[in-house]
Structures are given as structure tokens and as C-alpha cells.
Amino acid sequence: xxxxxxxxxxxxxxxxxxxxxxxxxxxxxxxxxxxxxxxxxxxxxxxxxxxxxxxxxxxxxxxxxxxxxxxxxxxxxxxxxxxxxxxxxxxxxxxxxxxxxxxxxxxxxxx
Amino acid sequence: xxxxxxxxxxxxxxxxxxxxxxxxxxxxxxxxxxxxxxxxxxxxxxxxxxxxxxxxxxxxxxxxxxxxxxxxxxxxxxxxxxxxxxxxxxxxxxxxxxxxxxxxxxxxxxxxxxxxxxxxxxxxxxxxxxxxxxxxxxxxxxxxxxxxxxxxxxxxxxxxxxxxxxxxxxxxxxxxxxxxxxxxxxxxxxxxxxxxxxxxxxxxxxxxxxxxxxxxxxxxxxxxxxxxxxxxxxxxxxxxxxxxxxxxxxxxxxxxxxxxxxxxxxxxxxxxxxxxxxxxxxxxxxxxxxxxxxxxxxxxxxxxxxxxxxxxxxxxxxxxxxxxxxxxxxxxxxxxxxxxxxxxxxxxxxxxxxxxxxxxxxxxxxxxxxxxxxxxxxxxxxxxxxxxxxxxxxxxxxxxxxxxxxxxxxxxxxxxxxxxxxxxxxxxxxxxxxxxxxxxxxxxxxxxxxxxxxxxxxxxxxxxxxxxxxxxxxxxxxxxxxxxxxxxxxxxxxxxxxxxxxxxxxxxxxxxxxxxxxxxxxxxxxxxxxxxxxxxxxxxxxxxxxxxxxxxxxxxxxxxxxxxxxxxxxxxxxxxxxxxxxxxxxxxxxxxxxxxxxxxxxxxxxxxxxxxxxxxxxxxxxxxxxxxxxxxxxxxxxxxxxxxxxxxxxxxxxxxxxxxxxxxxxxxxxxxxxxxxxxxxxxxxxxxxxxxxxxxxxxxxxxxxxxxxxxxxxxxxxxxxxxxxxxxxxxxxxxxxxxxxxxxxxxxxxxxxxxxxxxxxxxxxxxxxxxxxxxxxxxxxxxxxxxxxxxxxxxxxxxxxxxxxxxxxxxxxxxxxxxxxxxxxxxxxxxxxxxxxxxxxxxxxxxxxxxxxxxxxxxxxxxxxxxxxxxxxxxxxxxxxxxxxxxx
Numbered sequence: 001x002x003x004x005x006x007x008x009x010x011x012x013x014x015x016x017x018x019x020x021x022x023x024x025x026x027x028x029x030x031x032x033x034x035x036x037x038x039x040x041x042x043x044x045x046x047x048x049x050x051x052x053x054x055x056x057x058x059x060x061x062x063x064x065x066x067x068x069x070x071x072x073x074x075x076x077x078x079x080x081x082x083x084x085x086x087x088x089x090x091x092x093x094x095x096x097x098x099x100x101x102x103x104x105x106x107x108x109x110x111x
Numbered sequence: 112x113x114x115x116x117x118x119x120x121x122x123x124x125x126x127x128x129x130x131x132x133x134x135x136x137x138x139x140x141x142x143x144x145x146x147x148x149x150x151x152x153x154x155x156x157x158x159x160x161x162x163x164x165x166x167x168x169x170x171x172x173x174x175x176x177x178x179x180x181x182x183x184x185x186x187x188x189x190x191x192x193x194x195x196x197x198x199x200x201x202x203x204x205x206x207x208x209x210x211x212x213x214x215x216x217x218x219x220x221x222x223x224x225x226x227x228x229x230x231x232x233x234x235x236x237x238x239x240x241x242x243x244x245x246x247x248x249x250x251x252x253x254x255x256x257x258x259x260x261x262x263x264x265x266x267x268x269x270x271x272x273x274x275x276x277x278x279x280x281x282x283x284x285x286x287x288x289x290x291x292x293x294x295x296x297x298x299x300x301x302x303x304x305x306x307x308x309x310x311x312x313x314x315x316x317x318x319x320x321x322x323x324x325x326x327x328x329x330x331x332x333x334x335x336x337x338x339x340x341x342x343x344x345x346x347x348x349x350x351x352x353x354x355x356x357x358x359x360x361x362x363x364x365x366x367x368x369x370x371x372x373x374x375x376x377x378x379x380x381x382x383x384x385x386x387x388x389x390x391x392x393x394x395x396x397x398x399x400x401x402x403x404x405x406x407x408x409x410x411x412x413x414x415x416x417x418x419x420x421x422x423x424x425x426x427x428x429x430x431x432x433x434x435x436x437x438x439x440x441x442x443x444x445x446x447x448x449x450x451x452x453x454x455x456x457x458x459x460x461x462x463x464x465x466x467x468x469x470x471x472x473x474x475x476x477x478x479x480x481x482x483x484x485x486x487x488x489x490x491x492x493x494x495x496x497x498x499x500x501x502x503x504x505x506x507x508x509x510x511x512x513x514x515x516x517x518x519x520x521x522x523x524x525x526x527x528x529x530x531x532x533x534x535x536x537x538x539x540x541x542x543x544x545x546x547x548x549x550x551x552x553x554x555x556x557x558x559x560x561x562x563x564x565x566x567x568x569x570x571x572x573x574x575x576x577x578x579x580x581x582x583x584x585x586x587x588x589x590x591x592x593x594x595x596x597x598x599x600x601x602x603x604x605x606x607x608x609x610x611x612x613x614x615x616x617x618x619x620x621x622x623x624x625x626x627x628x629x630x631x632x633x634x635x636x637x638x639x640x641x642x643x644x645x646x647x648x649x650x651x652x653x654x655x656x657x658x659x660x661x662x663x664x665x666x667x668x669x670x671x672x673x674x675x676x677x678x679x680x681x682x683x684x685x686x687x688x689x690x691x692x693x694x695x696x697x698x699x700x701x702x703x704x705x706x707x708x709x710x711x712x713x714x715x716x717x718x719x720x721x722x723x724x725x726x727x728x729x730x731x732x733x734x735x736x737x738x739x740x741x742x743x744x745x746x747x748x749x750x751x752x753x754x755x756x757x758x759x760x761x762x763x764x765x766x767x768x769x770x771x772x773x774x775x776x777x778x779x780x781x782x783x784x785x786x787x788x789x790x791x792x793x794x795x796x797x798x799x800x801x802x803x804x805x806x807x808x809x810x811x812x813x814x815x816x817x818x819x820x821x822x823x824x825x826x827x828x829x830x831x832x833x834x835x836x837x838x839x840x841x842x843x844x845x846x847x848x849x850x851x852x853x854x855x856x857x858x859x860x861x862x863x864x865x866x867x868x869x870x871x872x873x874x875x876x877x878x879x880x881x882x883x884x885x886x887x888x889x890x891x892x893x894x895x896x897x898x899x900x901x902x903x904x905x906x907x908x909x910x911x912x913x914x915x916x917x918x919x920x921x922x923x924x925x926x927x928x929x930x931x932x933x934x935x936x937x938x939x940x941x942x943x944x945x946x947x948x949x950x951x952x953x954x955x956x957x958x959x960x961x962x963x964x965x966x967x968x969x970x971x972x973x974x975x976x977x978x979x980x981x982x983x984x985x986x987x988x989x990x991x992x993x994x995x996x997x998x999x
Contacts, residue, residue: 023141023142024140024141024142024147025142025146025147025150028142028147028150028151029150029154032154037158040151040168040172040175041176042147042172042173042175042176042177042180043125043129043140043142043143043144043147043176044128044129044132044136044140044144044176044177044180044181044184045176045179045180046140046147047136047139047140047141048136048180048183048184075141076141
């Protein structure tokens, strides 16, 4: 997924925010789970990615804290914007196309 | 609750790593680097990682983060204004000296950035030293320093039987059963044993080294599978399906690391076995040359069925005293038959076998010491480079001081600069460390592949940055000295055209001298090891080693149930080998090539007093068939070789005969008068005890009938062409006879030599490469220092030339100024080397640790290097045009 579409870290962050808003460490954990413990996003990468996504309008900082138990005021929560959802979907569709091609070409086993 | 040390380290590293990011990132990240580190830590611990492993993973992620993202943040955020954070707590008084640190780092970064070529040079220099050190530390750590990766490894021990002469044997099953039942000071007594499995049904049969273990062993040692499940007591029950584990290594090489390998089946001797999971390579229980491929548990009765058991592991009860535990085991031993043949065996508890033996351990330490030497050369080199640059920046420093920059602030700037180089050095060093490790792995896979995992170990990842930062701090000493000598008034008034002060000249001398001294220590050490290795390789083995090959075949009872069938099979094997093209002679042998397997104390001639039982004079013995000596190429010194029908005769090696007037025809008495035979011949000395065995030991040969009733035969082939080629042809022929019986011990004579000298070669090669790198660095350092000196003296040289000095005089002055510190440093280095090399003694073979030739080689090399390094600047100095320099 190098040339076109989203960089991998951006894709993973968007994917992590797809179901609900999360704070920084929450994103890190979710990305780790989504990637089958493969991607451990460091603080610098996370910050850089969030900045880029926010600048591009794909995510937004949000004031509503989904988890009322969490009252740490230093935590910032992010949520995905409609625009972010759109690019996430487009990217996922693009990836499915590639996976389908790989299945057809017998590179991967498939359903 | 006290915080684990590893977490503190991770937090500190997180802070350090954060410095590689642009200040704005550092300030604005949410979570902060330290919060992130805490979180990462808890998560890894939550996944069940040990503290060091959790730390290793966290640091790895941090370093990856810095490598991939940090440089970009500097570009992205360099232009952004500093953003003040209203939420930030007011600064504590003790933090005030650090105020403005961000700006200083930016200034330092800018200074580094301005001279990318220079920065690359310094970073590469530090990286080279750090990389070599990190790689050798990793090898040291994984083999020597780190405790075994088992639960309670500090109480883990091995029990073996020891007799009065200190020879070891393995405990008997009955004793182990008794211990299991009643011992209180130790527990466990789990068993591991070498087995051989034959994989069939997938191309030609393959012999696989297999570890048989007690069903309770994995739980006892807390070994976790990499994939699938661990074997356990359920697999040992009668009627349980056949299940085994494959080792990580075998999994990667034969199954491509397939995660879904569990549940697949392997055919072993025609019987299907299900793969339960993958056994981690880290959990190596026993030392052996060939890596293990399979692990299986003993079935219920099989575990303690054999007469004696290869490896028996126990754990001491907490606080138990070792002699008391040994006494308890001894008291629990069943009555006599289990006390061994001499009846005086006692149980002895020892630490689990160290991976690869003492010589290996010293070798790894030595290579580590060598890499630290290389690092010091690099530090001296980089420090000098930085000092030279600080000298060149005296004007800038002078202006800063004149504008009111305080000395500590400027010192901090210099330290920050060095730190940036240090961090660059970490990155370069880690990349180089991976390269070095790859080199070690590919060079001697047998030694290193099982030890070195993929990539650097966690502790090496901590070690490398610490080392690099230390180096950076050391590097900043020299420029700090330069800074202290900077007088603002003088600098400003001369507009930076500073004169070469005595102080700077001393610095140059010290830098060159130190590099020469370190380089000469490295070279001398390496030269001694290389000489030791070449001496070893020049040894006469006494046999036709380059025309020999060995191959062993056993007739398995499952395929050849009767003695007749077995004999017939081995006869066919022999015929096939004899008629293989290239084979000109064939014999069987009880001993592998250059590896004594039967030891017999010290024999003597009839009429001589019985010699004392001396462990260093132990003799090898063994039965050999008629024709053995001719095929092996042993030289007949006196008497004759064996003939058909020989009985109660022996042939001895020359070293036995040398001290005696006549040997042939006399009677040889075996130790303790066990038997007497007649010596019929003397053959040339051979290295029965191994290539690198020290001492001059005797071998006694006795005749045996060639057609022994054995199910196993070791053949020696004499060839008239490359034995490796003959060996593969022989293998193909044997596969035609029975593809289900793979031969073992397939080696050429030179394979044996290489295997037995691998350790020496490895240490020699690694140390020689370190020395070569050290010399290269030192040369670069000398060249830089002298060239700098010449360029600074351009004007002075011009004046001298104008006053009538010849070009020859100028060149020789430059050479002299370069060579004097080299010679002085070299002399100091030689003395230090003489003090250090005796530590190599145990690693050396027939070479004195204070080998004068090696010292001379070191001295000559360093002087040649110095002359070469100084020649170019000297020529440049001699070509200076006086008119132009004076006019400038």
C-alpha cells in the first residue's frame, strides 16, 4: 500500500477510530490488536500521524469522553470525521481488490 | 511499590529517544514518551513477557519510532514557533539550569546539520565501534552472561555420577526413581536423552537429532511453545496418539516458519507422528554439536527404562546447601549394582552444562575486549575530530562568550552536539551490529546460529545506546578542553585567525598516540591468535587427512530383524562403498577420525615400574582391523602392521617408543595389570585426541576381526580424488541399497579438521577483523590530524621555504611530527599488550602469549600505517608555494 492511498500508520489509526473515539494510548492499543500485535506505534509516530490526519481533516479532537470513568484531563480524545470515514472506506475497498486478486491468483487461500 | 529497574531504564531511554524528535513533538505528544513507555511496559507484562523482555520490546519500539519518524519531525516542525503550553507546571528551581535546553539542542542540531560530511564521518566512526561492541556483547550476553531461560534457573542443576578419578557418568534409572520418591533437598529429576529419529516418506530418509524428555520437564522448567501446544503428561499415557514437537530451527528451515504447522504429521520410521507445536530454540537443555530437530516425551515406561540416563535435571530446594543435597542423594542411592563398575561412584550436582565450553567462553570475552578496544580507537578518533572542529569554531565560541554566553551554557551546547553524534552513532551502530552478527552467523553457523537469534537481543539494544552515549560524552571532553582555552578577547581581536597553541598541539599528539597504542594492542592480540591458528593448521595429523572420508551405517532391527539379515545388509553396504568410483581403500574403525573414544589409563612395558595414574597421560586405545593403517595413511616407524591371525599383539605410536630404547618385541602391560600384549609395530604419531588437544599422548592399537557382530559400522574411505565428491557418490549408492537407512557421520578428513579448529579460526578471524578496522580508523585519524596540522601551518611552511628550507626538509618535518607520537604511543601500547596477552594463554595453541613475532608485526604494521597516513600531507606541505602563502 505504498504508492497510492493512505500510509499504513494513517490507515491503522483511522481504522482504530472507526468504531468510537479514543485517546492516544487507546489508539496505540487498538492498532496493536488490529494488526495482530505486529504494529507497536511509538509516541512520535502516533503524534505525527494524528497531526497529519487532523491537518487533513480526517480526524478531529473531541470533547465528549466516551468512557466516563476516565477523568484524566490530560487525555485528548480523537474521533474520525465523515471525510476520514470516506477515505478509510476507499482505502479498505482498494485493499480488498488487491486481496481478491491475490486469492484468485492462488497466493492466498480464501473463502 | 518499587519500580522495576528495567522500567526505570525504559523510561530513561524514552526520555532520551524523545530528544531525537523536534522540540515541538516532544512537548506536545499526548501521551508523553514516558507515559507511552509505562503503558507499553504494562501491556507487554500483561502479555506475560518477563521484565527484561518487556523492556527490550519497549526499547525496540522506541528506537524504531525514532528511526522512522524523528528525522522528518525536524523538517516538518523546524519552522514552527515554539508553542507555550498553559497547562505546564511552573519550573522547579533545580530545573532552571536546563532552561532553554530545547533551543540549545536546536542550535546544536543546526551546527551538526551545517557540516553533513563531517557529521557522517563522526557518526560512522562512533557507529563502527558501537556496532562491533554491541554485536560481540550480544554474543557474550546470550552465551555467557545471561542465566538459562528457565524457571528458577539459579537453582537449576544437573546431577551426574562421579568416581574417585573424577570421571563422570550418568545416573542410573533406579537411582533416579529413588531420588524422585524421597529427596527433600532437591526435586524434579526430570530426564532428557539424545535420540535419533529417521524421517521417512518425504524423499530420501533423513536422520533427525531428537531430544527425548520426561513428560513433566516442560512444566518443571516452564518452557512455552512458540506455536501450538507444549507436550505434557497426557502425551505419555499408554495409548496416547504419537505427538512430537519440532524445534524453532527445524520449523524455520523445513516448514518456512508456518504458523499453522500444528496438527501436520511427520513419518518417523514409517509411523505417523502429529506435530503438537514448536519448541523454542532458546530452551536448549544440552550442549551438542548438531542442533536438535525434534522433541518428544517418553512414554510411561520408557522414561526410566534405560540402564543409565543421559541428562538428569533437578532444582535445589530454596536455601539448600549443595554438599548436603549431594549427601542426601548419595544416602538415597539403592544398593550396590548402581554404584558403577568401580563401586565408588557418588552423585555430583553441577550447574547445567555451559553452552560451548571454557575455551569458547574465553574466546567470546576476548572478542568483546577487542571490540571495546576498537570502540576506544573510534572514540579517540571522533574526539579528536570534534576538538579540531571546536578549534576551527573558536571564533564562533569567542563571539558567544563575548555576547555573554556563560561557560556552562556553551559547554552544554558542545555536549548536546556530541550527544547528537552519539545518537547517530547508535543508529549506525545498530545497523552495523546486525551486519557483524550476520557475519558471525554465516561464518560459523555451527557455533553461532543456535546462540544468536534473529536480530539483536534486548540487552544488546540497551547496551548499544548506553555505550554510544558514553562515547559521546567521552568525545566531548576534547572539545571542552579547547573551549576552556578560548579567550574571547584574543579570538575577537584576531578575527579568529588563531595561532596554533601548545595546548592544541598536545591534544593532537595525545589523540594520535592513544590511537596508535590501542591499535597496536589490537594488532598484537590478533597476530598471536592468527599465529596460533596457523600453527594448528600446519600440524601433521599423521594420517592422509586430505584423502579421507568417513561414513557410518547401522542396520536397524526394525528392518533387519535377524543377525544374518543385518550382516548381509552391512556386507552389501561395504561392497557398495568399495566399488564407489574414487575409493582406493576401505577400512572400518572403532574411533571417528581424530577423536579418541576409548581411554585406557597409562600402560607400560614389562620390567618398567608401574606409572602413576596420571590424567594428563591417559592413553587412547582401540581395536582396528587388518589394513587400517594402510588406508588411514599412518607411517610405519618400526616393526610391522597387523596381519590376519594376529592375537594378543599391539601397535603403539612413536611418542611411546621415543623415550625407550627398543619397543618392538617387548611386552606391553595394560593399566593395573589387566592384560599383557606383545608390541609388534610402531607407527607415526597421530592426533587421536583431536587437532587442538594439548600434550603428546600415546595411542595403542589392537587387532580386531573385521567382520564384527556389530549392527553399526564406521567406514573410513581412502580416495584418489576430492573426498567430498566421493562421499556424495557413496551416499547415493547407499540410498539405492536401502533408502530408509540414512548413513550418519558423513564427513571428509578436512571437515573434521575444520570442525575441530573452528573455535580457533573464529576467534582469530574476528579479532583480526577488529584489529584491521582499528588500524584503518587509526590511520584515518593520523591522516586527519597531520593534514589538519599542515593546513594550519601553511603560512609557517611558506616562511620556512622562503627562508631557504628545502622541500625535503619540510616533508621530513611533517613526517616526524606525525611519527613521533605514533612511536611513543606504540611503545606504550606494546608494553600494555605484553601485560594483556598472557590472558590469552588458554586460547592459544603452541604459541607463547608473549610471542615476539606478533609484537614485532604489530609495531611494523603501525609504523607503516603511520608513514602511509602522513605521506600525503607531507607531500602537500612540500608543494606549498611560498609566494602565494605569504601574499595571502
